[in-house]
Structures are given as C-alpha cells and as structure tokens.
Amino acid sequence: MTVFDRAYDDTVRVLDEDGEVVGDVPDLDDDSLVEMYRHMRLARHFDGRAVSLQRQGRMGTYPPLSGQEGAQIGSAYALDADDWMVPSYREHGAALVHGLPLKQTLLYWMGHEDGNHAPDDVNVFPVAVPIASQVPHATGAAWASKLRGENDAFICYFGDGATSEGDFHEGVNFAGVFDTPTIFFCNNNQWAISVPRERQTRSATLAQKAEAYGIDGVQVDGMDPLAVYGVTTAALEKARDPDADRPRPTLIEAVQYRFGAHTTADDPTVYRDDEEVERWKAKDPIDRLESYLRDEGVLDDERVAEIESSVEARVADAIDEAESMARPDVRELFEHAYAEMPPELQRQYEALAALRDDRGDAAFLEE
Amino acid sequence: MTDTQNLTLVQAVRDGLHTELREDDDVVVMGQDVGKNGGVFRATEGLFDEFGGDRVIDTPLAESGIVGTAVGMAAMGMRPVPEIQFSGFMYPGFDQIVSHMSRFRARSRGRFTLPMTLRAPYGGGIRAPEHHSESKEAFYAHEAGLKVVVPSTPYEAKGLLAASIRDPDPVIFLEPKLIYRAFREAVPEEPYTVPIGEAATRREGDDVAVFTYGAMTRPTLEAAETLGEEEIECEVVDLRTISPLDREAIVEAFEKTGRAVVVHEAPKTGGLGGEITAILQEEALLHQEAPIGRVAGFDVPYPLYALEDYYLPSAARIEEGILEAVEF
Numbered sequence: 001m002t003v004f005d006r007a008y009d010d011t012v013r014v015l016d017e018d019g020e021v022v023g024d025v026p027d028l029d030d031d032s033l034v035e036m037y038r039h040m041r042l043a044r045h046f047d048g049r050a051v052s053l054q055r056q057g058r059m060g061t062y063p064p065l066s067g068q069e070g071a072q073i074g075s076a077y078a079l080d081a082d083d084w085m086v087p088s089y090r091e092h093g094a095a096l097v098h099g100l101p102l103k104q105t106l107l108y109w110m111g112h113e114d115g116n117h118a119p120d121d122v123n124v125f126p127v128a129v130p131i132a133s134q135v136p137h138a139t140g141a142a143w144a145s146k147l148r149g150e151n152d153a154f155i156c157y158f159g160d161g162a163t164s165e166g167d168f169h170e171g172v173n174f175a176g177v178f179d180t181p182t183i184f185f186c187n188n189n190q191w192a193i194s195v196p197r198e199r200q201t202r203s204a205t206l207a208q209k210a211e212a213y214g215i216d217g218v219q220v221d222g223m224d225p226l227a228v229y230g231v232t233t234a235a236l237e238k239a240r241d242p243d244a245d246r247p248r249p250t251l252i253e254a255v256q257y258r259f260g261a262h263t264t265a266d267d268p269t270v271y272r273d274d275e276e277v278e279r280w281k282a283k284d285p286i287d288r289l290e291s292y293l294r295d296e297g298v299l300d301d302e303r304v305a306e307i308e309s310s311v312e313a314r315v316a317d318a319i320d321e322a323e324s325m326a327r328p329d330v331r332e333l334f335e336h337a338y339a340e341m342p343p344e345l346q347r348q349y350e351a352l353a354a355l356r357d358d359r360g361d362a363a364f365l366e367e
Numbered sequence: 368m369t370d371t372q373n374l375t376l377v378q379a380v381r382d383g384l385h386t387e388l389r390e391d392d393d394v395v396v397m398g399q400d401v402g403k404n405g406g407v408f409r410a411t412e413g414l415f416d417e418f419g420g421d422r423v424i425d426t427p428l429a430e431s432g433i434v435g436t437a438v439g440m441a442a443m444g445m446r447p448v449p450e451i452q453f454s455g456f457m458y459p460g461f462d463q464i465v466s467h468m469s470r471f472r473a474r475s476r477g478r479f480t481l482p483m484t485l486r487a488p489y490g491g492g493i494r495a496p497e498h499h500s501e502s503k504e505a506f507y508a509h510e511a512g513l514k515v516v517v518p519s520t521p522y523e524a525k526g527l528l529a530a531s532i533r534d535p536d537p538v539i540f541l542e543p544k545l546i547y548r549a550f551r552e553a554v555p556e557e558p559y560t561v562p563i564g565e566a567a568t569r570r571e572g573d574d575v576a577v578f579t580y581g582a583m584t585r586p587t588l589e590a591a592e593t594l595g596e597e598e599i600e601c602e603v604v605d606l607r608t609i610s611p612l613d614r615e616a617i618v619e620a621f622e623k624t625g626r627a628v629v630v631h632e633a634p635k636t637g638g639l640g641g642e643i644t645a646i647l648q649e650e651a652l653l654h655q656e657a658p659i660g661r662v663a664g665f666d667v668p669y670p671l672y673a674l675e676d677y678y679l680p681s682a683a684r685i686e687e688g689i690l691e692a693v694e695f
Contacts, residue, residue: 086439117476125442126475130466136432137467140439140447147395147421147445166459170432177427336473337512339480339535342564342611 003234004216004246008208011219011255014226017283019291026230030298034307036077036225037293040069040286042311043093046102047260049315050092050109054264058323062109063090067223067259070285071187072157073097074228075254078236079155084123084145086138086156088131090187094157100124102318110322113332123152131192132162135171135184139249142180146242153239155183155232161192163209164200175249176213181239183232184251187222189258190280194271210251222254223285226292257283330356374554377547379521380410380486383528384448386558388418391446394532397424398433398450407452408488408547430460434485438467441483446532454489454541455498461506468537469512484531488544489517490582490632491664491679494672501669502581502633507539508610508642514538514563515609519584521552523607526561534563541609543582566613568620572600575693576620578643579630580606583680587630590685599693609639617643618650625656626692632679635663657695662688 003012014023028036047066053059065072068090076097079085085098092105099122108115108127116126125141128134138156145152162168163186175182186206190197203209210217216238220231235250242248257280261268268277293299334341334349341349356364374382387394396411402425405412415423426433430451437447451457457464464485471481491500507515516531516538518524524542531538569584570591579587584605591601602620606612621627627647629640640661647659662680670678680688 113474113476116474117478120478126471126479128467130462133435133462133466136435136463137439137442139432140436140441141443142439143436144440144443144445147440167431167435167462170427170429171435173427173429174432174436332476336477338472338514344611344614 003231004218004250006218008205008217008219011221012227012231013221013224014230015224015288015292017288019288019295021292023227024230026226026233028229032077033293033298034303036073036229037286037289037299038307038311039073039077039093039097040225040289041307042314043069043073043096044286045311046092046315049319050106051260051264053319059106059110061263061265063263064258064260065090065093067257067280067284068187068189069093070225070288071185071222071228071254071256074225075155075185075232075252078229078232079153082123082152083236084125084141084152084154086125086134086141086154087127088134088158088162089127089129090159091157095124098122098124102315103321106318106322107325112325112328113336114328132158132165132167132171134158135162135167136174138182138184139171139175139178139180142175142182143178146178146180151240153181153183153236155185157185157187159192160186160188160190160197160200160206161195162186163206172209172213172215172249172251176215176247179248182249183235183239184249185232186251186253187256188253189256191258191262191268191272193262193266205253207251207253215247215249215251217251217253219253219255222256223283223288225285225289228254370556371553372556373551374521375548375551376518376521376524376542377408377410379525379552379554380528380542381412381414382554383525384411384414385417386525387448387529387532388414388422390558393445394448395422395424395440395445396448396450397426397437399426399428399452401425401450406450408544410450410486410542430456430458431463434460434463434468437483437485438463438471438481441481441537442471442479446482446484448484448486448532451485451487453499454487454503455501457487457503464507464513464539465510469510472536473512480535481537482535484528484534484538484540486540486542488547489541490543490545491669491675492545492582494675497671500675502631502664504541504609505633505638508639512537513610515541516563517541517543517581517607517609519543519546519581519605519607521554523561523567525554526559527563527607529558530560530563533560538563541581545582546585549585561607564608564611564613566616567605567607568602568616569605570601570603572602572624574600574624575626575628575689576602576604576624577628577630577685577689578604578606578617578620580609581632583630583632586680586682587685589682590689593682593686594689599689601689612642612646614646614650617646621647621651622654625654626695628660628662628685628688628692630662630680630685630688632664634666635661636666638663657692660688660692
C-alpha cells in the first residue's frame with residue numbers, strides 16, 4: 001500500500017504537535033535532518049527580517065511565509081537539483097532550498113527585476129503573481145520534458161484560493177490527460193487574503209479534487225516537515241517513472257497556516273481572531289522538528305545556538321548584498337522586452353537616456 | 368528553379384506548419400481539433416498522420432490551458448505553435464497571453480524566452496455565428512513583448528509563419544479567414560521566411576497613401592484600381608506586421624503623397640488607425656495636406672451576418688474615404 005491508497009481526509013502525519021513520532025519517519029540521515037531544520041530556521045528568520053525591512057521602508061510589499069516552513073522546506077528537500085520548481089510568490093523558503101540565493105528574493109521584493117533572474121543552474125521559474133496562472137506552465141514544462149524523453153519532475157506551488165481558478169482546473173486537467181511528471185503542491189494556508197478555505201469550495205478536502213482529473217491526491221499535515229518530505233518523495237518517484245502503474249501527476253494538499261498577513265499591505269486582524277492564530281501557532285513546524293531532533297539526540301542547546309547565529313549571519317549578509325546593488329541602468333527598462341529592441345523602442349530608450357543625461361537623475365527619481 | 372505549388376492562403380499556412388515541423392523537432396502544433404480532424408479550416412490537414420500525436424496534439428477544449436501549457440513548453444526551449452480555433456475564443460487565454468506570454472523574457476531578464484507562435488483565424492465576412500468574426504489585433508499590438516503578424520497572401524503566409532515560428536519572441540499570428548481560400552498563388556515547396564516587421568507596397572501611387580492589412584488588402588486594392596481609372600493614384604501599403612509597425616515604410620509612403628487613409632475591419636476607436644495617424648503626426652506633420660482618414664469597422668459589437676456587409680469596409684466605403692482625403 002502506498003501513501004496514495006488512503007482516504008483523502010486521512011491526513012499523512014509523521015510527527016504530532018509535540019514532535020512525537022506518529023507515522024513512518026522518512027529515511028534521512030542526521031545531517032540531512034539538521035540541514036532541513038537549519039533551512040526552516042533560515043526561512044523563518046529571513047521572513048522576520050524581510051517584514052522589518054518593509055516596515056523601515058527598505059523593501060516594498062512583501063508576502064510573509066511564517067508558519068509555512070514545514071511545507072516549503074519539506075517539499076523542496078525532496079527534489080533533485082535537476083527537478084524544476086514553478087512557484088507562486090510566497091515560496092521563498094522552497095526556492096532557497098532549491099538553490100535560489102536569498103539575495104535574489106530580496107532584490108525582487110526591493111523592486112529589481114534581476115531578482116527573478118535565477119542563476120542558470122538553479123531550476124526555479126520566475127515568481128508568478130496572478131493566482132493559479134503558473135499551474136498550466138508547470139504542466140507544459142513537464143510535458144516538454146516528457147516529449148523530449150527527459151527524466152525531470154516538476155513541482156508547482158499554489159494556495160488554497162488558487163484551486164477555485166480556471167487555470168488550476170485547466171492545468172491539472174491537461175496534466176491528467178497527457179500524464180505529465182508534475183506535482184501540484186497546494187499550500188492550503190486556510191486564507192486567501194480574507195476569504196476562508198470554506199468559501200473556496202464545498203469539497204471536504206482540496207486533495208479530493210484530484211479524483212476529477214483521474215490523478216492521485218493526498219492530504220498531508222503541512223506543518224509536519226517529515227510528512228511533507230515523505231509524501232513529496234513518493235510523488236516524485238512516481239512522476240519520474242514513465243512505466244509507473246499509477247498516474248504520473250499528483251495533487252498534494254498540505255494543510256497549514258499563514259501565521260502573519262497575506263502581505264505587508266494586509267491586516268489579518270480584520271478577518272480572523274487571535275484564538276485561531278494561537279491554535280495554529282501551537283502546531284509550529286519548527287518547534288515540532290526541533291523537539292523531535294532533540295529527543296533523538298541530534299540537536300542540543302549548543303547546536304541550536306550555532307544554527308541560530310549562522311542563520312542570522314547569512315540573512316544579514318544577503319541583506320547587505322542586496323542593499324549594495326546599484327539601481328539598474330535605465331537601459332534595463334527596455335532591453336528585455338524583446339530579443340532585439342524594435343526600432344521604435346530603441347528610439348524611446350534613446351530619448352529617455354538623452355533627457356536623463358541632460359536633466360540628471362534628480363529630475364526623475366522620487367526620494 | 369525551385370518547385371512551387373499553387374496554394375490558397377490556408378493551404379500555405381498548412382504548408383508552413385509542415386515545413387517547420389520537418390525542419391525542427393522542437394516544433395509542436397497543438398489545439399482543439401488540430402490533430403485527427405486536421406483543423407476546422409483544414410490548416411493542419413494531414414500533419415497528424417505524418418508527424419504523429421506527440422507533434423500534432425489534440426488538446427482538451429481549454430484556451431487558457433492551451434496557451435498556458437504552451438508557455439511552459441516554450442520556457443523549456445520548445446517551439447510550440449498553439450492554435451485557437453477562432454480569435455473570438457482567445458479571451459479565456461487572454462490572461463496567459465498578456466500576463467505571461469508577453470512578459471516571460473522581461474520578467475526573467477532573458478533567462479526564459481518564449482519562442483512560441485499563437486495562431487488564430489480572425490476577421491469577418493464568412494457568414495459565421497456570433498463571436499466568430501472579430502478583429503481584436505489592437506489588444507495584442509498594445510501588449511509589449513508580443514509581435515503581431517497578419518499575412519494577406521499565400522506566399523507571405525508561409526514565409527511569415529516560418530519567420531514567426533523561428534523568432535525568439537512570442538508571436539500572435541492572425542490569419543484572415545475571409546481570404547483563406549479566396550485565391551491561389553505559387554508557393555515554393557522549400558522552406559523560406561518573410562521578415563517580420565516589414566510592410567509591403569502593393570501598388571505604387573503619388574496621390575494618397577492607403578495603409579491596410581489582412582483581408583482588407585483586397586477591397587483596398589479594388590478601390591485603388593477604380594480610382595486609378597479617374598487618375599487618382601493610390602499607394603497601397605500592406606502592413607503585414609501590426610507590432611512592431613514598420614514606421615519607416617509608413618512615413619515614406621506618406622511623405623511621398625501628403626495624404627493618408629487607414630483601412631481596417633476592427634472598430635475605429637482604439638484601432639491601429641489611431642496609432643498610424645499618431646506616427647504620421649510625430650514624424651511627418653509638415654508633409655500633411657489633408658486630415659488622415661480612417662475607414663474601419665464601426666464601434667459596435669460585431670453583428671450577425673445579415674448586417675455584416677454594412678459593417679465591413681467595402682471597396683465603396685474605402686473609395687469614399689480615399690476621395691475625402693484626396694479632395695480636401
């Protein structure tokens with residue numbers, strides 16, 4: 001029996017809220033477990049610093065991820081470097097694990113397009129802001145890989161609200177029809193800005209939507225990184241195997257909670273109460289993994305302190321790096337719209353460049 | 368001497384797809400009814416049999432899915448050629464076109480490019496049901512990052528389609544279905560391209576420049592011939608590419624004549640006619656001898672066919688428009 005042969009509401013769990021083992025612990029050595037923990041701490045610390053940078057006017061609007069580290073880091077840890085990640089806009093933690101430097105994420109939210117230019121050896125798609133619109137991309141990209149006889153798998157992230165969008169349906173439906181190596185990973189964090197999960201669908205679970213597309217669906221505790229890792233690993237194995245006796249695509253619903261606001265422009269106290277937030281904070285994925293690793297004798301106070309300080313240093317370095325980036329040259333505004341600038345665009349660029357030479361940046365730039 | 372075939376425009380489109388499928392394994396054709404059925408206009412006839420279902424792909428009926436999965440394929444380096452069966456059905460895929468197809472290169476600073484060509488038959492005049500006759504090319508011309516191509520002859524349809532498929536940037540390729548089978552032309556069997564971004568002069572004349580494209584090229588030439596008999600000589604310029612426009616050719620024809628008329632079947636307000644007029648104002652004001660005329664579709668939803676002949680610019684309306692510019 002595989003993890004996919006269970007009822008949709010039979011949530012896969014490995015650690016309970018206190019870090020006690022209640023399921024099958026995936027086969028990970030101690031160093032990997034500590035690295036997973038370190039990345040979760042890194043994502044959490046990064047998130048806090050990013051919100052604070054926004055508050056200080058050093059960064060634009062930013063979507064926080066705190067509470068969602070278990071789903072992001074757990075799933076991304078299961079990927080091979082050759083696998084592809086197709087994110088929405090909140091997967092800074094997952095992208096980090098898959099090789100995207102923190103500096104890139106900072107730059108993007110600081111308004112630099114370069115932040116979206118992942119290094120060539122990092123298989124991460126650009127951030128997709130319109131909800132669910134990246135779902136068909138993940139299907140198409142995986143389909144291309146399959147048509148070319150390659151063996152890569154693709155993971156696509158989106159939220160609970162996205163499952164109401166047409167593009168979710170179309171993207172997952174195509175994946176079912178063409179049996180593409182795609183994992184649709186739904187970060188069900190309970191709230192689409194202010195609209196609760198219950199307003200998205202009458203379905204009891206989001207995982208069960210897989211049934212309609214003829215693919216596998218599974219619900220996992222998204223605040224249990226080991227459960228997420230195990231489920232994602234099983235889905236990846238199936239995705240990579242063209243001879244599998246199950247559909248290659250999988251819909252994973254990772255049940256979790258966004259501790260903070262939708263973005264720094266949002267005030268969640270308007271639509272949800274503290275009691276609910278506290279209830280979910282008791283399920284904190286970081287505490288849970290830490291407790292388990294301490295019980296196993298893998299982590300102790302000293303190790304945790306070392307991780308804390310290394311994480312703080314790494315984020316501080318990334319912020320220094322991002323903030324030391326000069327404003328891009330004005331040519332950058334024009335030169336990536338097409339492979340070659342059309343003549344009229346070239347003229348528009350030259351006119352702006354000439355005016356800037358004449359009047360100086362002070363005539364353009366707001367304080 | 369290369370071998371040629373005498374083809375209609377839609378046959379030339381088919382021949383262009385055939386040639387590019389043969390030339391490049393990364394080219395795939397995908398959409399509703401493009402496979403076994405060969406396309407509702409026969410634009411993909413026989414391709415499924417020759418290249419198989421992994422190259423000529425019948426997809427679910429879902430325009431956003433068709434465009435969106437093609438975006439994903441193209442981001443991985445393939446050259447998908449999705450078809451939307453009628454341009455009036457592109458709107459469910461509009462978000463994918465304007466939020467992603469046009470922006471992927473800019474968004475990723477050139478790491479991901481989308482060498483994809485989205486084909487759709489467009490335009491009126493074939494007595495079709497509602498939503499089958501629209502001309503919405505201005506939507507796409509307004510969107511930076513896209514190129515928009517409209518052929519008007521079989522030879523150029525094949526060459527422009529090949530150029531679009533080989534282009535590193537995404538192209539919206541709008542096929543004027545009114546003239547899909549209107550006439551035949553010698554089309555070389557071998558691969559060739561016709562450059563994107565270049566207009567073509569269809570008729571030389573010193574009195575007035577008339578700018579048009581797609582299915583309106585024929586009534587415009589007909590009006591020009593009629594007026595020629597009255598010694599009013601029209602320079603007829605077929606734009607061929609709507610974005611980026613061939614500003615040089617547009618300005619040159621205007622400077623030669625000092626008078627201009629734009630003809631398109633899309634509604635007048637917000638159409639390409641306004642853009643061309645603005646280009647002439649910017650670049651050649653001192654040559655202008657008369658108001659620039661626009662002979663266009665009316666600002667109404669495209670009618671059912673009992674009234675469509677009044678809606679579409681006819682040779683008579685075009686003649687009148689040209690006369691107004693000439694007699695000013």
